[in-house]
Amino acid sequence: MGKKAVTSPQGDASTVRDVAARAGVSASTVSRVLGGTYPVAKATRAKVLKAMRELDYVVNAHARALGGSTNNTVAFVVDDVTGSFYAHIARGVEEQASAEGRLCMLCTTHNDPQRVLAVVETMREQRADAVIVVGGAWDDRAYQDRMTHFAHALDRAGSRLVLVGRPPLGPGVPATVIDYDNEGGAFAMTTHLLSAGHRRVAYLGRVPGLSTSSQRISGFTRAHEMLDIEPDPKLIIDGTFSRGSGYQGMHELLASGTEFSAVFAGTDMVAAGALQALREAGVRVPEDVALAGYDDIPTAIDVYPTLTTVHVPAEELGRAAVRLALHRDEFPESQHHVLGTHIVVRDSTRRHGR
Secondary structure, eight states: OOOOOOOOTTOOSOOHHHHHHHHTSOHHHHHHHHHOOSOOOHHHHHHHHHHHHHHTOOOOHHHHHHTTOOOSEEEEEESOTTSHHHHHHHHHHHHHHHHTTOEEEEEEOTTOHHHHHHHHHHHHHTTOSEEEEESOOBSOHHHHHHHHHHHHHHHHTTOOEEEESSOOOOTTOOEEEEEEOHHHHHHHHHHHHHHTTOOOEEEEEEOTTBHHHHHHHHHHHHHHHHTTOOOOGGGEEEOOSSHHHHHHHHHHHHHHTOOOSEEEESSHHHHHHHHHHHHHTTOOTTTTOEEEOSBOOTHHHHSSSOOBEEEOOHHHHHHHHHHHHHTTTTOGGGSEEEEOOEEEOOTTOOOTTO
């Protein structure tokens, strides 16, 4: 017959002292097993875990937080999870978190930098194992300083700030950075269009102050410079990374009468909006205008003609973010990890004049 379950005198749920009594060890030993911060003999650990199972002991998350341990949670912080690109990163985060025995908590910020700061602060208080912030960063010194503060605060709490698709905060800041060759992808795509004979390539969807957009514009500009071509400022159209912005921006570009033979859209969603506007105006793709996007989300092969785009390994970004953050002691040299990008040529582009 098994041992009778130990309960407190008041009949409440089992406590650390109850587990200690069942396992025949001290309460401090049970705390060490729960916290995982001090070495405990394998046999002793096994006895404590067995006692916990027999007593159906549930860890008090608040007490664990006060004790300085994390809560086996990974926080995923993103502007808008409905976007396909972010959804694929989220899938990678969730899959790797599950494989690591962590729960994944989703937090959306609705493109509000102040909400990002508030969410990160809350996750620090909750002792999440890692706080993964996804998407471009705004060019705001106060915001960067605050994020640097949180990086140090999370580190002191045994947690980790992870930046995905964002530039590093600076030397000495304890954060994991998982990036992709954003500028290189834009450079490769622009070079592809210019090499096909296009000399007036429009860029649709520049977002001033956003790091992701700034890097893509840098690649766009550098490709022109390499071929000794001066990009026309009138062909760089501001907007947001949305289908509606692409639609509106393309209408404005067509109405301006500015000549162009190719369009490089800031994202695939921007390209989808641009494609609709071109079709409504009777402009054929690719016969009249070549069109390319960025991200390689499923929309790229759903539109007609299928979209030439820059492939970003979104799910691997998510997996790497969790893996390198949780195992940062094993991979200290890989805390700034850059994944490659490449162009995928489909039906929406072809050599100019053919």
